[in-house]
Amino acid sequence: MKFTKVKSRFTHVNCENRFHFCYICNEMKPQIRIEDFTYPLPEGRIARFPLENRDDSKLLVFTKSTGESPIAAPFKEIARYLPSKALMVFNETKVVPARMLFQRASGALIEIFCLEPVAPTDYQLCFAQTERCDWKVIVGNLKKWKGDTLHLYNPDLDPAVSETGLQADLIENNGKSCVVSFSWRSGASFSQVMGLCGRIPIPPYLKRETQEIDLTRYQTCYARQEGSVAAPTAGLHFTEREFAEIDAREIDRQKLCLHVGAGTFLPVKSEMIADHTMHSEPFEVSLAFLRRVRAACGGKLIAVGTTSTRCLESLYYLGVHCIEHGAPGVVEQWEPYRDEGYRYTTAQALDALIAYVEKTETPKLLSRTQIIIVPGFRFRLVNNLVTNFHQPQSTLLLLIAAFVGPLWRQLYDFALNNDFRFLSYGDSSLLECRTWIDE
Secondary structure (H helix, E strand, O other): OOOEEEOOEEEEEOOOOEEEEEEEOOEEEEOOEHHHOOOOOOHHHEOOOOOOOHHHOEEEEEOHHHOOOOEEEEHHHHHHHOOOOOEEEEEOEEEOOOEEEEEOOOOOEEEEEEEEEEEOOOHHHHHHOOOEEEEEEEEEOHHHOOOOOEEEOOOOOOHHHHHHOOEEEEEEEOOOOEEEEEEOOOOOOHHHHHHHHOEOOOOHHHOOOOOOOHHHHOOOOOOOEEEEOOOOHHHHHOOHHHHHHHHHOOOEEEEEEEOOOHHHHOOOOOOEHHHOOOOOEEEEEEHHHHHHHHHHOOOOEEEEOHHHHHHHHHHHHHHHHHHHHOOOOOEOOOHHHOOOOOOOOHHHHHHHHHHHHHHHOOOEEEEEEOOOOOOOOOEOOOOEEEEEOOOOOOHHHHHHHHHHHHHHHHHHHHHHHOOOOEOOOOOEEEEEOOOEOOO
């Protein structure tokens, strides 16, 4: 991509849109209209339930081998389209039953949707608690909660649920989100309590209640670390059959963990994407993982899902933090678009990040990212992306447009015209980046 500096802004021109990068509070924010990233999605094309078998789904393939036109293939054949001897990265986060229904003494029902732990802040420590823990939550019917202690709603009088004695107390009311303290008496871990008392929070656009099938199918088969309130849906298609074929192509499979927040479902309500506040999500990677990514730097790196992509691309900016400030911080939303650009290569940034982790002797790097990926973003790590088909006017669709350029419209038209299923339980795609920076 070529950028021309004009006084206090950069202008990027392509065949589809014209973007202006302007300074706001010493930051550059692309002036992109969200209405330019829409397409007609009939209700009947939204997959409301998973297929009988995970890998019965279809795969849209759009790589250099397919030229300027996508092709349709069975997902079972994905390995044949992947570059051999590449690094393939999966997000091993696990969706938790984060929706719980409580009742006031008056009878009013209050839904509590857990977002992330507050005390203790570490997910694994929090899920291991046996008496009490505090969470940042969204409260449904908040106006009817007068600050009294809530008791778990148990209309079926399930003895196992009753035995937990789960209660909720409101600690902070911040309007959009609150902090709630949970307490229970059974001696079970909070993970066990949540498993008994909560429901898996399936996406709102499915327009149905959680059912038995969602307990297993709204999880990847490799989910390990509890914490997400939404599944990394690109991984829902994979089975041991695909893994065996991927291994046969000498593709190294590695895992990171980014806990997907409820913000992934938030629509972009502002006319300009510059006015949209991206959600922040925690992630962790090991030193061994960073070394594998560094070894693949400048070569073949395949991200499974937009969450893996956001995490991987954030590593570059954490490395820049280490170079410029001596330690990594939180990756801010508009950080990749700052005016002066970045003079460091991807290898230099990763080397600095690895050196920091080695020096601090931490078993894993814990961080957060608020990064938003929109057209004009410079991909530095991810070459190939496995992902589902995303909602119109969403930040995920903007990421796809940034990855493949204006050809995203052609891909979505192809999917609509060839009976692909859309959104979380829908079909998948394998895309090759058309905007990658090779240093």
